[in-house]
Amino acid sequence: MSDQDEAVAKGASDPRGRQAGHEIPPDSGKRFRVLIVEDNPAMVQVVRFNLERSGYEVSHARNGQEGWTCALKQQFDVIIVDDQMPVMTGLELTERLVATERYAHVPIIMLTARQLELDAKHLHDTLRIEVLLPKPFSPVELVKTVGECLAVRANQVSASYAV
Amino acid sequence: MLGKTHVLRLPQRVTAYYLLFGLAAIVWLSIGIVFAANSVISSRAETSRINQLGRAASTIAIEYLRHGDENIQSIVEEIRRQNSLNYCAIVTPDANYAAHTSREQIGKTASVPTGSRTMRGNIERMRYVDVNSRIVLEYRTPIQAGNKVFGTLRLGVPEPSLGNLLMAVAECAPLAVMGPILLMGVGVVVIRRMVTPVTDVENQLRVAATTPSIDHVQLAPVKVRGPATIGWNRLVNRCTDQKRFELVAASPDRHQQRFRNALNSLADGIAVTDTEGDVIFASRSLRALLGDSEEDHITGGPLEPHLQRKWSITGESPLLQDQRNQRAVADELEVPDEAAYQAVRIARHLVRTTDGALTGGHVWTIKDITQQKLAQRTRDQFVNTATHELRTPLANIKAYAETLTLTEVIDPEQQKEFLNTINTEASRLARFVDDLLNVNSMEVGSLTIDRTETDILKLLGEVSEKVRSQMDQKHISFDKALPAKLSNVHVDKDKIAAALVNLLGNAAKYTPNGGHVSLRSRVTETALVIEISDTGYGITEDELPMVFEKFFRSEDPRVQREAGTGLGLSLAHEVARLHGGNLTVRSELDKGTTLTMTLPLA
Numbered sequence: 193m194s195d196q197d198e199a200v201a202k203g204a205s206d207p208r209g210r211q212a213g214h215e216i217p218p219d220s221g222k223r224f225r226v227l228i229v230e231d232n233p234a235m236v237q238v239v240r241f242n243l244e245r246s247g248y249e250v251s252h253a254r255n256g257q258e259g260w261t262c263a264l265k266q267q268f269d270v271i272i273v274d275d276q277m278p279v280m281t282g283l284e285l286t287e288r289l290v291a292t293e294r295y296a297h298v299p300i301i302m303l304t305a306r307q308l309e310l311d312a313k314h315l316h317d318t319l320r321i322e323v324l325l326p327k328p329f330s331p332v333e334l335v336k337t338v339g340e341c342l343a344v345r346a347n348q349v350s351a352s353y354a355v
Numbered sequence: 356m357l358g359k360t361h362v363l364r365l366p367q368r369v370t371a372y373y374l375l376f377g378l379a380a381i382v383w384l385s386i387g388i389v390f391a392a393n394s395v396i397s398s399r400a401e402t403s404r405i406n407q408l409g410r411a412a413s414t415i416a417i418e419y420l421r422h423g424d425e426n427i428q429s430i431v432e433e434i435r436r437q438n439s440l441n442y443c444a445i446v447t448p449d450a451n452y453a454a455h456t457s458r459e460q461i462g463k464t465a466s467v468p469t470g471s472r473t474m475r476g477n478i479e480r481m482r483y484v485d486v487n488s489r490i491v492l493e494y495r496t497p498i499q500a501g502n503k504v505f506g507t508l509r510l511g512v513p514e515p516s517l518g519n520l521l522m523a524v525a526e527c528a529p530l531a532v533m534g535p536i537l538l539m540g541v542g543v544v545v546i547r548r549m550v551t552p553v554t555d556v557e558n559q560l561r562v563a564a565t566t567p568s569i570d571h572v573q574l575a576p577v578k579v580r581g582p583a584t585i586g587w588n589r590l591v592n593r594c595t596d597q598k599r600f601e602l603v604a605a606s607p608d609r610h611q612q613r614f615r616n617a618l619n620s621l622a623d624g625i626a627v628t629d630t631e632g633d634v635i636f637a638s639r640s641l642r643a644l645l646g647d648s649e650e651d652h653i654t655g656g657p658l659e660p661h662l663q664r665k666w667s668i669t670g671e672s673p674l675l676q677d678q679r680n681q682r683a684v685a686d687e688l689e690v691p692d693e694a695a696y697q698a699v700r701i702a703r704h705l706v707r708t709t710d711g712a713l714t715g716g717h718v719w720t721i722k723d724i725t726q727q728k729l730a731q732r733t734r735d736q737f738v739n740t741a742t743h744e745l746r747t748p749l750a751n752i753k754a755y756a757e758t759l760t761l762t763e764v765i766d767p768e769q770q771k772e773f774l775n776t777i778n779t780e781a782s783r784l785a786r787f788v789d790d791l792l793n794v795n796s797m798e799v800g801s802l803t804i805d806r807t808e809t810d811i812l813k814l815l816g817e818v819s820e821k822v823r824s825q826m827d828q829k830h831i832s833f834d835k836a837l838p839a840k841l842s843n844v845h846v847d848k849d850k851i852a853a854a855l856v857n858l859l860g861n862a863a864k865y866t867p868n869g870g871h872v873s874l875r876s877r878v879t880e881t882a883l884v885i886e887i888s889d890t891g892y893g894i895t896e897d898e899l900p901m902v903f904e905k906f907f908r909s910e911d912p913r914v915q916r917e918a919g920t921g922l923g924l925s926l927a928h929e930v931a932r933l934h935g936g937n938l939t940v941r942s943e944l945d946k947g948t949t950l951t952m953t954l955p956l957a
Contacts, residue, residue: 232747235754238751238754238755238773241758276918277916305742305743305750306739327750328749328751331757
């Protein structure tokens with residue numbers, strides 16, 4: 193559980209979170225952990241490639257159920273979930289995650305092919321989904337989004353500490 | 356007009372008149388008899404009195420000649436006694452009573468009564484009323500012998516009494532009256548026999564006159580008695596045969612029935628409500644949709660409770676708003692129960708007259724739109740699936756292409772792998788677009804096959820390779836049982852391959868990890884049989900007949916979790932059919948599914 197404590201401590205205090213901007217240098221010490229929950233292996237591969245190149249540590253789960261197990265085993269800094277997946281959908285997983293204390297403040301990015309049916313504002317308000325990324329999306333955009341989410345989160349956390 | 360039904364019927368009237376006239380005749384006859392009897396009695400009594408008078412006069416005359424007036428008084432009294440007279444008297448020529456049965460009158464002046472007086476020869480008859488107000492007949496005759504006149508003999512007799520008259524009537528009445536009465540009885544019987552058919556016909560005509568709808572009148576033949584009844588029976592038979600009653604022109608009632616029949620024949624339910632909102636007509640289809648076949652259960656009350664009972668209509672529905680609303684309103688309602696799912700569209704219109712005035716009534720239509728709704732659901736589901744199927748490969752292609760473009764330094768191995776993925780994803784996209792186009796062709800009937808000589812063993816090998824990685828991912832054991840040698844067949848290679856990839860892909864997709872899929876092929880005398888079995892989720896008996904329908908996808912959540920278009924099986928089925936063959940399915944839930952494709956060799 194030392195991993196987890198470390199991650200929380202880092203999320204709260206690491207100054208890199210604030211200045212990270214769009215890209216985190218691959219060799220700048222402790223790396224952020226990203227969980228990709230996605231059933232399409234090709235999609236996982238390309239997202240992993242891009243995130244790893246940007247210095248993130250990437251884990252992968254094939255569906256919501258696996259993602260849940262993974263998330264409990266390890267603390268992640270950002271979670272990227274696909275919307276439509278077998279066994280457990282992205283929305284179901286998100287509902288579970290936001291209900292737990294350890295993921296209550298972890299940004300969630302959702303990938304979806306159903307952007308027309310899903311209401312981004314509603315999902316943000318109820319499930320705290322930071323970004324709804326419609327497929328097809330640009331991997332560069334995704335990496336940028338992950339960085340932004342972490343920066344915002346770091347600001348919020350430090351702000352709450354300051355008070 | 357028809358109110359006087361209490362009037363006697365024709366045959367009874369005829370009989371009554373007959374009896375009335377008959378009785379009048381008998382009364383007339385009786386009166387005649389009384390008169391006749393009266394005159395007979397009178398003349399009979401007159402003759403008898405005259406005879407008595409003559410005998411008495413000659414007796415007294417002889418007495419005068421023999422003994423003078425010595426014993427006259429006793430003779431007078433004797434005559435009275437013998438002939439039951441009121442009195443008997445002798446009046447002298449100088450008008451005194453020489454003798455009188457009332458002795459105190461003797462010697463007195465004879466009375467001169469006033470009354471009617473008739474003379475017959477020398478006999479005089481006086482009819483007068485005496486002091487006791489009784490009618491008395493007094494016969495007078497002179498008493499004479501030769502030329503000598505001794506006086507006048509007076510005999511007083513009572514008028515013949517009513518009793519005598521009745522006795523006389525009773526004597527001759529039976530013969531005179533009983534005869535006609537008997538004859539009349541016979542006459543009544545004969546008349547009744549004659550009018551019986553008229554009674555039957557009249558009864559039927561009365562029913563026809565009082566029944567509101569002439570169509571409902573049932574005419575019946577009557578007992579044959581003469582040409583009139585034969586004629587009636589022929590008319591009745593003709594009407595009955597033709598099931599038509601041309602006696603009266605088509606009534607409004609009949610028009611109404613025609614409209615009812617027409618409305619009842621519509622597939623859409625129709626109801627008409629009056630100004631009070633009560634149902635006055637509910638068509639057969641409407642009753643069927645409401646699940647209540649009895650029209651009586653629906654008519655006479657408002658329609659809304661029935662709608663609420665069946666389709667749990669909410670208060671916000673425009674159908675339940677103000678009835679006076681001028682607009683036509685409509686709403687779509689559903690039976691929420693998934694097993695007995697039913698959707699209807701209910702509309703309410705105001706009923707207007709031909710010149711556009713409102714009658715205050717409404718006409719309702721209920722249309723069963725379950726099939727449309729289900730089709731729409733399938734279509735929505737398909738659009739959903741299609742979006743996913745199009746976007747997923749597209750997302751991958753875009754992601755890989757962009758990564759390759761923007762990454763400056765990349766391992767050549769990695770680059771090749773990425774390009775391969777782009778290729779695979781593009782193929783997947785192409786295949787889906789092909790499927791869509793094929794389904795479209797199938798829909799318009801223009802899907803065609805292009806036969807070439809095909810090495811089926813080679814084709815089966817290629818197909819197996821395409822799905823192997825999918826099987827391996829799920830640790831599914833895949834075995835092939837193919838004959839060592841198969842002669843070439845004449846088929847559309849690409850379409851058969853696509854169909855088999857679909858079938859094997861389904862087997863892999865819907866079989867749990869560690870399951871088993873087998874591909875078998877054999878040749879019978881006439882056909883090539885390819886069989887694909889799996890140990891997958893299977894299909895329920897309910898869904899089995901629908902698996903070859905376009906866009907059909909099982910409700911099983913294990914199937915719903917997998918991506919799929921619902922096109923593969925329908926296309927494979929169509930391809931087999933276009934080859935003159937067939938694709939059949941056997942399945943058991945949780946045990947597995949076997950699909951058998953049969954392609955004729957010739």
